Amino acid sequence: MLRPARLRARPEPDARRAAPATLALFLAPALVLYAGFMVYPVLRTFYNSVHTIRPQGVQEFVGLANFRELLSTDLVFWKAVGNTAIFAVIATTADVLGGLLIALCLFSRPPFAKLLRVVWFTPVLMSYVVVGVIWVWIYDYDWGLANSVLRWLGLGAWEQSWLGDPRTALGSVMVTHIWKWLGFNMIIFLAALSALPSEVLGAAELDNCGWFAKLVYIVIPMLRPTIVNLTVLSFIGKMMIFDLVWIMTGGGPLWSTETVSTYVYKRAFDWNTFDLGYPSAIAVLWFFIIMIFVVLMTRVFRQRDKLEF
Amino acid sequence: MAVVEIENLTKRYDGGAEPAVRGVSLAVADGEFMVLLGPSGCGKSSVLRMIAGLEPITEGTVSIDGHVVNHVPARDRDIAMVFQSYALYPHMTVYQNLAFGLRRRSVAPAEIERRVRGAAERLGLSPFLARKPHALSGGQRQRVALGRAIVRDPKVFLFDEPLSNLDAALRVSTRNELIKQQNEIGITTIYVTHDQVEAMTMGHRICIMDKGEVIQVGRPLEVYGKPANTFVARFLGNPPMNLMKAELGAVDGRVRCHVAGISIELAERSVAAVASGVILGVRPEDLYEMPVPTGLGPMAEIPVRVIAVEPLGAETLLVLASADGSQEFIARVGRQTRLNPGDRSTIALDTARIHLFDAATSRAIPHGRA
Amino acid sequence: MGSPALSWFSYVRRTPLLIFLLLYTVISGGPFLWVAAMSLRTTPEIFAAPYALPTRLHWEKFVEAWTKSNYGTYFWNSVIVVVTAVALLTVIGAMVAHALARYRFRGSRLVRFAILSGLILPPQLMILSLFQILLEYGLYNTLSGLIVVYVAGHLAITVYILEGFFAQIPQDLFDAARMDGYSDFEIFWRITLPIGVPALFTTVTLNFIILWNEFLYAVVLLTEDEKRTLPLGIMHFMGSHQLDVGMLATGLMITIAPIILLYAFFSETMIKGMTAGAVR
Numbered sequence: 001m002l003r004p005a006r007l008r009a010r011p012e013p014d015a016r017r018a019a020p021a022t023l024a025l026f027l028a029p030a031l032v033l034y035a036g037f038m039v040y041p042v043l044r045t046f047y048n049s050v051h052t053i054r055p056q057g058v059q060e061f062v063g064l065a066n067f068r069e070l071l072s073t074d075l076v077f078w079k080a081v082g083n084t085a086i087f088a089v090i091a092t093t094a095d096v097l098g099g100l101l102i103a104l105c106l107f108s109r110p111p112f113a114k115l116l117r118v119v120w121f122t123p124v125l126m127s128y129v130v131v132g133v134i135w136v137w138i139y140d141y142d143w144g145l146a147n148s149v150l151r152w153l154g155l156g157a158w159e160q161s162w163l164g165d166p167r168t169a170l171g172s173v174m175v176t177h178i179w180k181w182l183g184f185n186m187i188i189f190l191a192a193l194s195a196l197p198s199e200v201l202g203a204a205e206l207d208n209c210g211w212f213a214k215l216v217y218i219v220i221p222m223l224r225p226t227i228v229n230l231t232v233l234s235f236i237g238k239m240m241i242f243d244l245v246w247i248m249t250g251g252g253p254l255w256s257t258e259t260v261s262t263y264v265y266k267r268a269f270d271w272n273t274f275d276l277g278y279p280s281a282i283a284v285l286w287f288f289i290i291m292i293f294v295v296l297m298t299r300v301f302r303q304r305d306k307l308e309f
Numbered sequence: 310m311a312v313v314e315i316e317n318l319t320k321r322y323d324g325g326a327e328p329a330v331r332g333v334s335l336a337v338a339d340g341e342f343m344v345l346l347g348p349s350g351c352g353k354s355s356v357l358r359m360i361a362g363l364e365p366i367t368e369g370t371v372s373i374d375g376h377v378v379n380h381v382p383a384r385d386r387d388i389a390m391v392f393q394s395y396a397l398y399p400h401m402t403v404y405q406n407l408a409f410g411l412r413r414r415s416v417a418p419a420e421i422e423r424r425v426r427g428a429a430e431r432l433g434l435s436p437f438l439a440r441k442p443h444a445l446s447g448g449q450r451q452r453v454a455l456g457r458a459i460v461r462d463p464k465v466f467l468f469d470e471p472l473s474n475l476d477a478a479l480r481v482s483t484r485n486e487l488i489k490q491q492n493e494i495g496i497t498t499i500y501v502t503h504d505q506v507e508a509m510t511m512g513h514r515i516c517i518m519d520k521g522e523v524i525q526v527g528r529p530l531e532v533y534g535k536p537a538n539t540f541v542a543r544f545l546g547n548p549p550m551n552l553m554k555a556e557l558g559a560v561d562g563r564v565r566c567h568v569a570g571i572s573i574e575l576a577e578r579s580v581a582a583v584a585s586g587v588i589l590g591v592r593p594e595d596l597y598e599m600p601v602p603t604g605l606g607p608m609a610e611i612p613v614r615v616i617a618v619e620p621l622g623a624e625t626l627l628v629l630a631s632a633d634g635s636q637e638f639i640a641r642v643g644r645q646t647r648l649n650p651g652d653r654s655t656i657a658l659d660t661a662r663i664h665l666f667d668a669a670t671s672r673a674i675p676h677g678r679a
Numbered sequence: 680m681g682s683p684a685l686s687w688f689s690y691v692r693r694t695p696l697l698i699f700l701l702l703y704t705v706i707s708g709g710p711f712l713w714v715a716a717m718s719l720r721t722t723p724e725i726f727a728a729p730y731a732l733p734t735r736l737h738w739e740k741f742v743e744a745w746t747k748s749n750y751g752t753y754f755w756n757s758v759i760v761v762v763t764a765v766a767l768l769t770v771i772g773a774m775v776a777h778a779l780a781r782y783r784f785r786g787s788r789l790v791r792f793a794i795l796s797g798l799i800l801p802p803q804l805m806i807l808s809l810f811q812i813l814l815e816y817g818l819y820n821t822l823s824g825l826i827v828v829y830v831a832g833h834l835a836i837t838v839y840i841l842e843g844f845f846a847q848i849p850q851d852l853f854d855a856a857r858m859d860g861y862s863d864f865e866i867f868w869r870i871t872l873p874i875g876v877p878a879l880f881t882t883v884t885l886n887f888i889i890l891w892n893e894f895l896y897a898v899v900l901l902t903e904d905e906k907r908t909l910p911l912g913i914m915h916f917m918g919s920h921q922l923d924v925g926m927l928a929t930g931l932m933i934t935i936a937p938i939i940l941l942y943a944f945f946s947e948t949m950i951k952g953m954t955a956g957a958v959r
Contacts, residue, residue: 016850018782022863026778027790029771030834037831038797041808048808102703110693110700118946119708124953125938126711127892129910130931133917134710137924143729145713183707187954199396202363203457207410208384217409221400233957240801243894247914264803268810269899276807283803290801 048280055274066281077282079255080263083170087177087259088238095178096231099185100223104215106186107193117190121183128180132247135176139163163249166256173248173257177241185230192226193219228301232294239290260286311374311387311464311497313337313360318369320355320521328367329355331521337499342491344512345501346544352521353501354469360499361390361467373464389458390467393474395450397442403429403453404438407460428456431490448479455487459494466498472507484510505545509533517541539588539671542664548593548626551638554668555589566665570633573609573660587674590664593626596640597657598648606661615652620645629656711935718932722925744929752905753912754933760822760908761890764829768886769879771830772837777871779838780845781853791842797835798956805832806899813900820902828900829890837882840955844878845871884945884952891938909934 049066053059070077102120106113123131138145139162147159162172196219204218220227242261245251251258251266260282267279314337320330330352337343345353358364360371362383370377378386389410397406407425416424429435432452442450451471458466471487472480488511491498502508508515509529516526517540525537536542536550543549555568566573568589601608612632619626627640627648640656648654665674717725719733719740745751778784779791809828810819818824848871856866872879894910901907907915913930920926942949 016781016783018778018784018863023778023782023784025864026774026867030775030794030838031790033771033827033831034794034797034834037809037812037828038800038805038834039793041805041812042800044808044811045804048811053811105696105700105703108696110696116700116704118942118950119704121946121950121953122711122942123707125888125892125942125949126935127910128894129892129913130714130935133913133927133931134714136917138710143726145730148730179707184954184957187950188957191954197394197396199392199394200398202358202361202383203390203392203396203398205363205383206361206388206390208413210384213413218398224400230957236799240803242802246898247894247917261801261803264807265899268807276811280807283801283807287801287804291799294799 045280045283048277049284050281051277053276053280059277062277066278067285069278070281070285076255076258076263077260080258080260083255083257084239084241084259084261087170087174087241088235091174091177091238092231092234094174095181095185096227096234098178098182099230100189100220100227102182103186103189103193104219106190108211117187120186123180124183126180128243129247131176131180132244135172135179136163136248139172164253166254169249169253169256173245176248177238177244180244181234185234188226188230189223192223196222228298231301232297235297236290236294239286239293312339313465313497313499314370314372315356315360316370316372318356318359318371319367320352320359320364321367327521329521330359332369333518333521333523334369335516335523335526337497340495340497342498342500342511342513344508344515345499345518346503346505346508346515347518348503348544350520351518353518356518357390357467357469357499357501360465361388362386387464388467389461389463389465390469391451391454391458391471393470395442395454395471395474397450397453397457399442402439402441403434403445403456406442406453407456410457410461424460424462425456428460431459432456432486447475448483451475451483452486455490459490464497466496468498468500468502470502472502472504487511505547509545517544535673536590536664537673539590539666542590542666542673546592548639548641550590550592550664551596552666553589553591553636553638555587555665557587566663569611569631569636571609571611573658573663574607575660586668588666588668588671590666591638591658591662593639593641595659595662596638596642597659598627598640598642598646599655599657601657605659608657609660610655610657613654613656615648615650615654617650618646618648627656711939714928714931714935717925717928720925720928722923725924725928740925740929741933744926744933748916748926748930749904749907750909750912750930750933753907753909756822756906757891757908760826760829761887764826764833764890765883765886767826767830768833768837769883772834772882773841773872773875773879774867775834776838776841776845777867780842780848781871794835794838797832798839802832802895806896809896810899819900820906822901822906825897825900825908828896829893832896833886833889836956837886840882840885841875841878845875848874880948881952881955884949885955888938888949888953 050061050063051059052062052066106117106120110116141147141159141161141164144162146162150156150159160168162168200218200222201214204214209217240261241259242265245257245259245262246265249257251262264279264282264286267282268276314335316334318330318333319328321328333352333356335343345356347353355364359366362378362381366379370379372378373386373388398409401409404425407428408421411421411424425438426435429438432455434449434452434456437445437449437453442453445453451474454471468487472483475483484507491511500507500511512529514527515529515532517524517532519540525532525541527535532541533545536545539552543552553568555566558565558567564575566575566587566589597605597608599610613629614632615627616630616637617628619628622644624644625642625646627642627646628637629640630637632653666672667674713730716731716733719736719738721737721740724734745754775790775794779787813819813821813824813828816824818827852870852874853866856870861869892910893908894914897908897911898914901911904915909930913927913934916923916927916930
């Protein structure tokens with residue numbers, strides 16, 4: 001007859017369990033701050049979005065009125081959405097492709113590669129304010145670098161008021177933004193390129209691939225996960241852009257660089273009537289739109305099988 | 310089909326103090342299966358990669374069919390290579406992996422289809438053509454790598470330790486597979502490995518390398534039977550050859566070798582007297598338990614003490630020490646032995662099969678009938 | 680870097696590449712040299728010849744910027760805010776990361792989800808409410824208020840990086856420490872933190888750069904000139920003294936000098952730090 005083996009030995013100190021008090025010590029500061037200054041604000045924004053919030057705490061529940069107004073009669077909002085969308089799509093494509101391009105340049109082991117890598121990364125480290133001011137100067141009509149170079153090349157007819165002309169303003173801000181972030185993507189791509197197994201590249205060499213064929217048939221397909229990740233990351237960042245636009249153009253001229261975030265700020269702090277409800281609604285709506293895009297993008301680009309190597 | 314000749318090949322890596330490959334010269338005949346054998350770091354893979362064109366050559370020449378190909382890019386040398394890690398294209402199916410090289414060379418689609426299906430059939434890959442590498446086992450991936458090379462129908466096959474990543478059982482079956490393919494297809498092949506069993510069973514000739522240099526080239530049994538130095542002697546054969554310090558002396562016009570407390574007459578030999586002492590080599594299978602089977606030549610008997618007995622089933626290894634305590638060596642005897650650890654006994658040594666090496670240079674001292 | 684199979688170019692074919700390399704280096708690094716030059720020239724000099732090198736090095740502009748134009752105040756505000764916030768982030772973040780990486784407890788998945796979801800929250804979703812909240816608690820327009828917001832806002836990335844690293848420390852070390860009688864906090868202090876120094880370094884670098892450059896939260900939550908951080912100070916100056924390019928340039932130099940200085944000595948760490956969030 002078998003007896004159940006109930007060995008009541010001393011329980012081993014399970015190093016993976018901790019007393020509740022200890023856990024509290026480790027987690028409390030972070031959770032308190034986080035709850036108070038991240039979670040609560042988010043919830044409050046949702047709350048605000050269905051109210052009208054006036055100064056001195058006057059508020060009134062308005063249901064979905066803010067959203068309705070936003071979607072139907074707010075032309076500025078739609079212009080901002082359009083600008084932000086154009087910005088997000090074009091700038092993301094440009095800086096992912098650009099990052100890949102300069103990463104490939106460095107990967108082919110040119111002279112001074114290490115130094116170049118350090119220099120090319122510098123814009124990433126600088127504040128948007130610094131970058132913005134410098135490029136405002138570069139775009140200056142009279143003495144800015146852009147027009148000066150054009151004049152020097154004899155292409156004086158092409159000089160523009162880059163930030164003052166509604167047709168060129170968004171593009172100009174885009175160029176600056178791309179300039180700042182190319183170095184970041186470059187570093188990520190360099191890491192991914194270094195992780196490529198050199199024997200596969202050797203096999204491609206023997207299969208009659210020159211550098212271009214290797215790039216198209218082997219390198220880029222194998223970099224696909226990195227490209228997708230960077231694209232999504234980049235896209236999200238650009239959908240939320242505020243700093244650079246605010247510093248360079250403030251949303252002008254004539255709303256040509258107005259983005260959703262700058263519009264939120266303006267409606268909250270720069271409007272003739274003070275109402276935090278409406279801009280909160282914009283923020284909430286935009287958040288959902290971004291989430292939808294992220295889910296869509298990851299679904300569409302998701303690697304169906306693993307790229308194990 | 311091609312003749313590959315390398316002459317005085319040398320490779321120096323940037324920042325390396327010593328050259329990785331020094332003055333290697335080798336000729337591989339048409340249709341021959343040449344094995345480059347050596348321990349890790351001996352330079353054999355570098356030699357292979359220089360032949361392939363994947364590594365720049367520092368000095369020396371590589372010729373295929375009489376043409377020097379140093380400056381010919383890898384893709385134009387008509388060489389196919391199977392890599393240690395298989396190097397399959399992970400984002401392509403098996404079919405695409407096999408077809409890729411042909412497509413890049415603008416071979417007609419019908420021909421590509423024929424060759425790919427043919428190779429797949431031959432290697433048992435037909436059911437897997439639509440799969441991607443990550444869905445294949447190690448052995449299957451290895452076959453795809455082989456298939457990719459076969460499909461190219463090149464002049465030369467290069468193999469870079471293709472079996473190292475397989476488990477033991479798979480290694481044996483794949484080895485036989487490769488031998489079979491080689492016999493059927495018969496393309497000049499250069500095969501790099503550190504495994505002496507692969508070298509002995511697969512090669513027409515073996516080229517043994519150590520520290521960047523060629524030590525010996527020859528047919529497997531030749532190299533086994535007449536190793537050029539102690540390195541080769543111990544590299545081939547498992548358990549390795551026993552090496553013992555010995556001294557030569559002349560007595561009554563006959564040369565005698567003093568080793569392990571006994572003296573062996575080297576009859577029917579003329580051996581140049583060596584000042585610095587010699588090393589006597591004898592393989593474990595040339596040591597016999599008493600009584601000695603009939604039909605062998607003159608034997609020398611060494612008193613020994615048994616240190617350990619290792620019964621392996623098909624044979625037994627005896628770890629022995631000479632009675633005077635000066636030497637330890639291993640003998641390989643039959644399925645069972647009467648000896649036990651601690652026993653004192655006598656072991657017979659087949660004097661016709663001993664090897665002599667110069668203690669200073671490690672090189673074999675040629676010996677034979679005068 | 681680079682593989683042999685990709686790097687075989689003859690020098691002739693490489694010329695377009697080399698030209699491109701030079702061009703891009705000038706494009707990415709040139710503007711900073713330009714600002715450095717301008718920071719030492721007076722505004723009239725700059726307008727006369729915008730791209731010339733300084734003839735006289737006007738070091739006094741830095742003093743003027745520091746005192747008269749208030750850049751000194753802005754600089755110290757930045758220092759106080761960033762150093763405090765980074766210190767708090769590191770300690771608090773490390774504690775959370777340690778707890779998540781080491782201990783199994785009910786709700787750990789919830790905590791992890793909650794904190795890491797902060798990685799994808801857009802600032803706009805919180806900024807307006809934070810404005811209200813800080814006003815209500817009297818933290819509006821204070822450096823402490825900003826510090827608290829910074830810490831809360833960047834916990835996600837800090838925990839993300841640290842947890843990944845801490846989780847890789849072999850459990851054996853902790854089991855041994857337990858058996859040696861160490862308390863939980865001692866284990867954290869004596870094992871996780873020392874071994875985790877590289878990751879801590881990474882997050883400190885990352886947070887330092889991000890917070891030194893931070894603009895949006897600061898511009899909403901600070902209004903008084905005395906409280907402004909450097910990015911705000913420059914923006915304000917840009918608004919009111921747009922034409923004083925020389926002084927602006929000097930201000931810019933003051934802002935980027937600490938980063939450039941650190942970058943010169945620690946470029947590898949800073950590159951790795953900044954990209955740590957994106958590289959798995």
